[in-house]
Amino acid sequence: MTSPFPKTALAALTLTASLLAQAPEQKLNVAFEIVTVAEGLNTP
């Protein structure tokens, strides 16, 4: 990786991003039925 600014600044930015961006698994296990409304739609 090439960066125009100091490694400490980059590390702080990366750490901040990681803290905000990562989320642990949290299962609510809401039960729902999957109903097919239509198929063969040729979506782009």
Added chain:
Amino acid sequence: MASSPASPSIPNSLPTNSSTGATPNVRRTEPTTPPYGWPTIAYGIEYRGGPITGDSTAKPGTEQPLNYWDPVIAPGNMTFYTSALVPTWKMSLFAGGLGSTHLVRRSLQGEKGVGEERLLRKLKERILDVVQGPDGVFYILTDNRKDRLLKLVPKK
């Protein structure tokens, strides 16, 4: 590496999350907000593999994403769930995964993702679009050989 998702549609009125007592505070882009940096910086990867931006994910004068996924899910679109039909989902952020072939539910506390659940894994279909209908159920558009429109009806 991960992908920086597209901006979701943020409801004008954000009701209190009954399970945590916190009101999600996903920031709107203001004229003074630094740019997100695309395509100079990114967490995404190319279709053929490898970082899009030469592994540059941060740069002075640019804004870091509040939420991203690592490994990448290749998000289709995303939306907040606002209905009272499924109270525990209320104000969670849902994103369809094209590459990951599942639907992600991310709980937010303020601007921070505090929990994540991955749904519809067994379908193994690319999730192109997810929207909440006026009836409070999710409508899902998939992108595979069947190209299906599905709806997720909560069981009582």
